[in-house]
Amino acid sequence: MQMPEGAICQSCFMPMGKPEDFGTEANGSASKEYCTHCYQKGQFTNPEMSMEDMVAYLAPNWGEWTQRPDLTAEQAKPEVRGILSNLKRWKA
Numbered sequence: 001m002q003m004p005e006g007a008i009c010q011s012c013f014m015p016m017g018k019p020e021d022f023g024t025e026a027n028g029s030a031s032k033e034y035c036t037h038c039y040q041k042g043q044f045t046n047p048e049m050s051m052e053d054m055v056a057y058l059a060p061n062w063g064e065w066t067q068r069p070d071l072t073a074e075q076a077k078p079e080v081r082g083i084l085s086n087l088k089r090w091k092a
Helices: 051-065 073-084
Strands: 022-024 030-035
Antiparallel strands (some): 022 030
């Protein structure tokens, strides 16, 4: 899989290339680390979400997003888990 260029969300791995992709801090400024789907007004939009919840959420579309249409959600889960475990939100 090719790594995205530029900023990536440190929660869901979404590439953030446009201003509207970035979440917001409590003061309204753009977050440098998290996307608009994961982070708004200085808080995670889904604070109770675990890393395994995020894996389950991302895996069904991972093949499409990584241009591997034959990749099933079950096949994608280990890859997604490995990537997420290195992101700021999920690091142990």
